[in-house]
Amino acid sequence: PLCDAVLGSPSASGQETLEYLERANLFIVPLDNERRWYRYHHLFGELLRKRLGQSLVPGEIAGLHIQASEWYEQNGFPSDAIHHAFAVEDFERVAKLAELEWPAIHENIQSIKWLGLLKKLPEEIIRARPVLCVKCAWAFLNAGELEAAEAKMQDAEYWLEPTTITGEKSDAPSIEMVVVDEEQFKSLPVLLAAARAYHAQAIGDISGTIKYTQRVLDLSPEGDSRWHRGASSLLGLAQYASGNLDAAYRAISDGLARAGPYDAISGNFLLAGIKLAQGQLNTALSIYEKALRLVLERGEPMPLGTEDLYSGISELHRERGDLETAAQDLLTCKKLGEQVELPDWQHRWYIAQARLHETKGDLDGALDLLEEAERRFVRTPVPIIRPIAALKTRIRIAQGKIAEALDWVLARDLSVDDDISYLHEFEHMTLARVLIAQEKRGLVDGSIHDAQGLLERLLQAAEEGGRKGSVIEILVLQALGHDAQGNLPPALVSLERALTLAEPEGYVRIFVDEGEAMRLLIEKQS
Numbered sequence: 001p002l003c004d005a006v007l008g009s010p011s012a013s014g015q016e017t018l019e020y021l022e023r024a025n026l027f028i029v030p031l032d033n034e035r036r037w038y039r040y041h042h043l044f045g046e047l048l049r050k051r052l053g054q055s056l057v058p059g060e061i062a063g064l065h066i067q068a069s070e071w072y073e074q075n076g077f078p079s080d081a082i083h084h085a086f087a088v089e090d091f092e093r094v095a096k097l098a099e100l101e102w103p104a105i106h107e108n109i110q111s112i113k114w115l116g117l118l119k120k121l122p123e124e125i126i127r128a129r130p131v132l133c134v135k136c137a138w139a140f141l142n143a144g145e146l147e148a149a150e151a152k153m154q155d156a157e158y159w160l161e162p163t164t165i166t167g168e169k170s171d172a173p174s175i176e177m178v179v180v181d182e183e184q185f186k187s188l189p190v191l192l193a194a195a196r197a198y199h200a201q202a203i204g205d206i207s208g209t210i211k212y213t214q215r216v217l218d219l220s221p222e223g224d225s226r227w228h229r230g231a232s233s234l235l236g237l238a239q240y241a242s243g244n245l246d247a248a249y250r251a252i253s254d255g256l257a258r259a260g261p262y263d264a265i266s267g268n269f270l271l272a273g274i275k276l277a278q279g280q281l282n283t284a285l286s287i288y289e290k291a292l293r294l295v296l297e298r299g300e301p302m303p304l305g306t307e308d309l310y311s312g313i314s315e316l317h318r319e320r321g322d323l324e325t326a327a328q329d330l331l332t333c334k335k336l337g338e339q340v341e342l343p344d345w346q347h348r349w350y351i352a353q354a355r356l357h358e359t360k361g362d363l364d365g366a367l368d369l370l371e372e373a374e375r376r377f378v379r380t381p382v383p384i385i386r387p388i389a390a391l392k393t394r395i396r397i398a399q400g401k402i403a404e405a406l407d408w409v410l411a412r413d414l415s416v417d418d419d420i421s422y423l424h425e426f427e428h429m430t431l432a433r434v435l436i437a438q439e440k441r442g443l444v445d446g447s448i449h450d451a452q453g454l455l456e457r458l459l460q461a462a463e464e465g466g467r468k469g470s471v472i473e474i475l476v477l478q479a480l481g482h483d484a485q486g487n488l489p490p491a492l493v494s495l496e497r498a499l500t501l502a503e504p505e506g507y508v509r510i511f512v513d514e515g516e517a518m519r520l521l522i523e524k525q526s
Helices: 002-007 014-023 042-055 058-074 078-087 091-107 111-118 123-127 130-143 146-157 182-186 188-202 206-219 225-242 245-257 265-277 281-298 306-319 323-337 345-359 363-375 388-398 402-412 422-440 447-464 468-484 488-505 516-525
Strands: 028-030 038-040
Touching: 002 014, 002 058, 014 028, 014 038, 038 042, 058 078, 058 091, 078 091, 078 111, 091 111, 091 123, 091 130, 111 130, 123 130, 123 146, 130 146, 130 182, 130 188, 146 188, 182 188, 188 206, 188 225, 206 225, 225 245, 225 265, 225 422, 245 265, 265 281, 265 306, 265 468, 281 306, 281 488, 306 323, 306 345, 323 345, 345 363, 345 388, 363 388, 388 402, 388 422, 402 422, 422 447, 422 468, 447 468, 468 488, 468 516, 488 516
Parallel strands: none
Antiparallel strands: 028 038
């Protein structure tokens, strides 16, 4: 039918011609049992395109592309329709098709490829279309290109009524607005508010996240659970960033309750991460295993987010000392991740792989992996609880490179007198490690005393926030600090408490990775 549509002749019979070519072995291969779709050998295809260029004038060839584009559009192949429209630089048609194609693409989170096409369009074509502007903004958000997303959101806001989204009205551009689908245009305010909420959370603007998620709820149609689900999840992430882990867990769970069983994969990754922060390794493992059972029961293709489940569960297996299973988890994560259009899984994979190398004693390899994680980092609304730079600093401490670790402290302008917050908790624990290492190596007197004061404040905050995972690590550091000062009784008190909290959940590496000093201290405790 495609051949017939492009030929445009009532007497044309693409089917007969294709079957003849197949019987004659003329460089085509059938792609289905019905003999409807065929593929040319690529060299033969090049020859035919060259002949076409010699036989027809450019205007006639352009007409064939448009006829092919129209057939693809009418028969549910939007990407191919866009390809043929691009071939003749019919940018107005490309913009229309891209705008109409978005719902299916966004639903499957395949927007990176779509964005690559849109970047080839003249800017004025996009700016005239507010719906397309917001869809571009979402694609940029998915790609982690936050500044570009902001620009596209501002372009869309030119066309909206005053105070609809940001509370302000910008001057309209001197071009005429184009609307392809009135229904999509009507839903634009809520789609834009959701993009604003996502963007705010990604840049760490928690008050902005709350403001725009409330706008989403105010603007969304009655009974539309899709918007409520997204708003709940973003509010949960804002609570997560604030250290309110119980509230975060409830909000994200509320969003997942409104999602389909397979749409909840990424949410389960977040829920398990919260339980890990709360030191509840058993519960986290249960969440991972339940989600993976759902995935495996579904079969191929694995839904988006499965790669992160394997990345997350690898950390849990690593912590419990099952390094072989952790390594296998990461192999599976990489295999699945390479099938995903979105790039944000990659830096998480490199971090998890680096942690595994560090555990095995390959510090140089771990550092190289963290360098690669930095290069591949994509900013998303998920809070950055363990910054890559802090992870690198911990490895440098283990390597004895205290001067380089201090450079990081100075660059981050960290101090033992800083206000305590969950987002900076890991960095401040790392600062305490630097200070303890300084004094143990005889570089600065009194550093451990400063570290102990900081650790005491961190411990109080972590206990109040119900972050047992952090409590255990802080107690370990207190024990090592006291031991380095020769204060054995308080060292053993902190260690005993850490072991008591850790044992029911199966913690192993949080002690073993501290090396010889911890081994000797545990012997004294025994």
